[in-house]
Structure formats: structure tokens, C-alpha cells
Amino acid sequence: MDYYFTKEHEWLRLDGQSGLVGITAYAVEQLGDITFVELPRPGREAKQSEVLCAVESVKAASDIYAPVSGRVLAVNEQVESGPEIVNQSPEEEGWLVRIELADPGELRSLMNREQYRDYLEGLS
Numbered sequence: 001m002d003y004y005f006t007k008e009h010e011w012l013r014l015d016g017q018s019g020l021v022g023i024t025a026y027a028v029e030q031l032g033d034i035t036f037v038e039l040p041r042p043g044r045e046a047k048q049s050e051v052l053c054a055v056e057s058v059k060a061a062s063d064i065y066a067p068v069s070g071r072v073l074a075v076n077e078q079v080e081s082g083p084e085i086v087n088q089s090p091e092e093e094g095w096l097v098r099i100e101l102a103d104p105g106e107l108r109s110l111m112n113r114e115q116y117r118d119y120l121e122g123l124s
Contacts, residue, residue, distance in 0.1 A: 003091075004067060004110035007119065011091060012067040012099075012110065020095040021067060023055065026120055028090045031057040034083045039075040039096060046070060046099065048106050053096055055086065067110055069102040 004012040004019075009027035013020045028034070036056040046052050046066040053064045075097050079085050086094035101107075111119060 003113050004107055005113070005116035005119075006065065006067050006110060008065050010065055010067045012107075013091075013095070014101075014107070017104075018070075018073055018098055018100045019068075021052065021064075021097045021099055022095040023064060023086065023090055024116075025090045027062075028087055028094075030059075031055065031062060032059040033057055034086045037079045037083045037086065037096065039077075039080060040072050042072050042074055044072045045102075046072065048103075048109070052099075055083070064096065066099065068099065068106045070099040071102070072097050073100050074098040 002014045005024065009024045011022055011024050034055050034057045038054040040053050046069060048066055048069045050066050051063045052066040055062050055064060076095050079094060079096060
């Protein structure tokens with residue numbers, strides 16, 4: 001499975017025509033302990049870079065943006081009842097939504113893991 005990343009620290013793990021979306025370990029580190037996750041309704045259409053959902057932490061509230069355009073197929077209900085899952089496993093168990101890609105061409109605007117690592121090094 002391929003991972004893609006945004007400059008806003010969202011990730012997309014592609015699996016066929018859909019993918020899981022979450023926030024990166026770097027984002028979790030910046031936010032601190034996540035206390036609340038607001039997820040969209042399944043069926044919602046999202047455009048690339050549009051606000052998809054939100055997380056609140058002890059430090060701040062943050063919008064999470066759609067890495068690609070598409071329809072929300074499912075949400076991770078476990079993070080609604082236990083938002084600490086995002087802190088414990090941001091790129092695995094702490095996924096937020098599954099989205100069906102509307103335009104696979106949008107993947108070209110995202111970074112691969114190596115490009116994202118380089119991007120993070122440029123931030124420090």
C-alpha cells in the first residue's frame with residue numbers, strides 16, 4: 001500500500017480506488033494529547049484541500065484537510081470514543097476516514113514518504 005502526504009501533515013494510504021486518511025506522527029507531536037475528534041458523515045463529498053474533519057488537543061483545535069477529492073465511505077468510530085488512539089498509532093489504528101478517490105490524478109500533487117521526510121527536515 002502506498003502512502004501519500006500533504007504539507008498540512010495529513011496522510012493517505014491508498015488501497016485500490018479508496019484510501020484511509022489520517023494525520024501524521026509529526027502532526028500528533030505538534031498537537032499534543034488529542035482529546036476530541038469530529039468526523040464527517042459517511043457519504044459526504046469532499047474536495048481536495050477542503051476541511052474534512054477536526055481534532056482538538058490540549059494545545060489547540062485543528063482542521064484536517066482532504067488530501068484528495070472524493071466521497072467518505074467510512075469513519076473510524078473508535079477514535080470518536082477513544083481519541084487517544086490517534087496519539088498512540090497515528091498512521092495505523094488512528095486513521096480517521098476512508099475516502100473513495102474521485103480523481104486519481106490528484107495523487108500527483110501529494111508527496112511520497114521520502115519527499116515528506118525531506119519536507120519535515122526543511123521545517124526544522
